[in-house]
Each structure stands twice: as structure tokens, then as C-alpha cells.
Amino acid sequence: MMFHPEKCTTINITKKRSPIHTGYRIHGHTLESVPGGKYLGVYISKDLSWNSHLQQTAAKATRSVGFLRRNLRGCPSDVKAQAYTKLVRPVLEYASSVWDPYTIQQIDTLEQVQRQAARFATGDYTSREPGCVTSMLQHLAWDTLEERRARNRAVMFYKIMNNLVEIPLHHYIHVSNTRTRSAVANNIRYISTRVDVYKYSFLPRTIITWNSIPPDIRNQPSIDSFRHALPTISMPGLISTM
Template sequence: MQFHPAKCVSMAVTRSRTPLSRSYVLHGHTLESVRTAKYLGVTMSHDGTWDHHINNMANKANRVLGFLRRNLKISSTSIKEKAYKAFVRPLLEYASSVWDPYTQKSIVRLESVQRRAARFVLNRYHNKSSVSSMLLLLQLGWEPLEQRRRTQRLEVFCRIRDGLVECPVIRDKIVPAPPRGRRMHTEQFTRIKTRTLYRADSFLPRTIRDWNNLHKDEVEAVVATTGPV
């Protein structure tokens, strides 16, 4: 089998401001060091943040939305809505349980795409205020993307917990919490202690907090969606 060194790169993931400079050699070829790299459709960054991925997805979704606007000008509201849900929203939600942002800047960046889509679907361009955008979303019955990502994280968490997704590294850290009074529901899990805000808002610590804060009926709804073991 022929080896193609140009297709292989290396990327050191670290939060250090002064990372160590290292080079990696494979089959006698020194690999190019990069700051971002795409893996399974997700852009990973050297500093562990998801800003590049979010910006790339938002830009791509806006381009697709622009294409739909140019080609579906006289289509019905139903057709436009189906086109948005089929071609644009999946771009904004692919693997979102991994990169779900916690910074307001990134959250707004993604929500702005859906607000543009709402104006496209309802053909309402005369008023572009944020309040008007929210009213359009309510008229369409669309949840904010932030809420949809939260639901998706909880569903993935539930599947890992129940063994429906093989992820032993995460599942081993999902530990039932000791019984206490005055809880939202009985299926609580021990919160993961973190030293940094960055770590606190990563998938598992953040999702455990969200899970523990659910009401009993919300827990039952998530379990019903993911299915029993």
C-alpha cells in the first residue's frame, strides 16, 4: 500500500499559552503541524475550542439558505419550511452534542441563521429586530437551536448511561448521587468537579447539571425518546 504523507498532519491540543514545540515523523516523513483539522465532519482546534467549527457551519448554512432563497422565491410556506429543515438545520446540528457552545457569542451566531430562515419561510423582511425574529419563531413553532442542542445532549447522555451507545470512558464517570431531599427527580447523578470554566462546560459536567435540573416529567420524556435498555 502506497503511503501519502501529504494527507497526514499533526495537531497538538492544549490550553497552554506556551505549548511545547514538537514534530512527529511517520514512515520517515515529518508531519505538517496544523492549528485546525477536520475529523468526521467536525473541525477541531488546537486550543480545544469549537469556534472554528461553529463559524464554518454557520457560514455554510447561510450559503445554503441563500441558495434556497434564490430558488424558492414563489414556493409555499410549507415547502420553504421543509427545505430549511432538510438542508440547513442539519448543518447547524451535526454532532452538536460534542461542540454545543456555552458562550453567548457562538449561541447568537447560530440562532441568527435560524432567524434568517424564519424570515425566508414566512417571507417577512420588513422588520429585522430581534423581537420580531422571536415572534416569527413562535409563529412557526420552532424551538431555539440552543434548546434543541440541550435536548440532544440529554438524549445522548441517556443512551450512554443505558448502554445504548458504547462509550465506557464517559459511562464509568456517570455515578448515581447519594439520596437527598428536595430534589427535582430521583434519578440524580454525582456532579463532576472541575477547576476551569472551560472544563465545567464540556459535555459530561454540563449535561449532568442539566439532567439533575430536569423535572420528573422531563426525565420521563427523555427516557421515552431514547428507549429502554
């Protein structure tokens, strides 16, 4: 496969304020260095912050909710709810195992989209008393997006642990084979981290969630049975900070 050099760019991923810049060339063409760009639909920034991706995702989902409001105004509530879950929520959750946010501000940016959709689905745009939208979400049986992302990360980890995806996890984790007061057999050893960009990335964060899932659920024989069992338990590891 031939690469078109004028359509290729480089991203210098670093947290340093004054990084060392290196030029890269393809077919005699020096590639442009950019602060970020999309890869498989996910916007990756040079500082590994997900702010740009979250803003783009929330904006796209908000436009979709607006489209549904204009075109499904007179439809029944169940039709509106299904339109949201089938057309908008996948936008909010695409590849979320990779970029699952951890700050309150980032989490609220996405939750606000679903809260707007709840008003649309129920047809209630006037209620303003405290807890009114939460009641709408409960009536619609919509879990928070944060809870859904935690379950999606657990499902991805199940796939990795059972060799259902090509990710060589044994290079990065260690399984405890003995039971002690502080560890359960077959738990994954926690990964020690010092910076938030790694601490809240997929592996360190999801290991916390995985170890908190009861062994009988972790040992489900199929991905469908595992996925079906997850909503019956609370999901630890929903770590939110300012």
C-alpha cells in the same frame, strides 16, 4: 490499513502559550503540525475553542439559506419551512453534542441563521419592530437552536446511560443511590471543574441538564418515548455567558 504520511498532520492540543513541541514520524516522514483540522466533519482547534467550527458552520448554513431563497422564492410558506428544517438545520446541528456553544456571542452567531430562515419561510423581509422575528419563530413553531442542542445532549446522555452507544460512562461518573435534601436518588454527581473548556464540555454540562429532568422521563423505556417527552418540559443547563 496503510497511512499516507503526506496526508497526515498532528495537532498539539494545549492552552499553554509556549508548549513543548514534539515531532512525529510515519514511514520516515515527519508529520506537519497544524493549528487545527477537521475530524469527522468537526473542526478541532489546538486550544479546544469552537470559534472556527462555529464560523464555518454558520457560513455554510447561511449559504444554504441563500440558495433556498433564490430557488424557492415563489413556493408556499410550509414548503420553505420544510426546506430549512430538512436541508439547513441539520447543518447547524451536526455533532452539536460535542461543540454546543455557551457564550452569548457564539449562540447568537447560530441563532441569526435561523432568524434569517424565519424571514425567508414567512416571506416577511420588511418588519423591523422589536420582537417581530420572535413572533415568526413562534408562528413556525421553531424552538431556539440552543434549546434543541440541550435536548440533543440529553438524548445522547440517555443513549449512554442505557448502553445504546459504546461509551463506557462508568469510568467518568458516579450515580447517587440515596435520597437526601440536596440529591435525588439516581442523580449523577456533578463534576467539579476549574476551566471553561472543561466546564462547558459535554459531560459536566449535560449532567446538570440530566439531573433536572424528572425521573419519570429519564426512565422512559425507549429512546423514542424519551425524545417525545423532552419537549414537554423546560430544559435547564442553558448556560450563557459573555
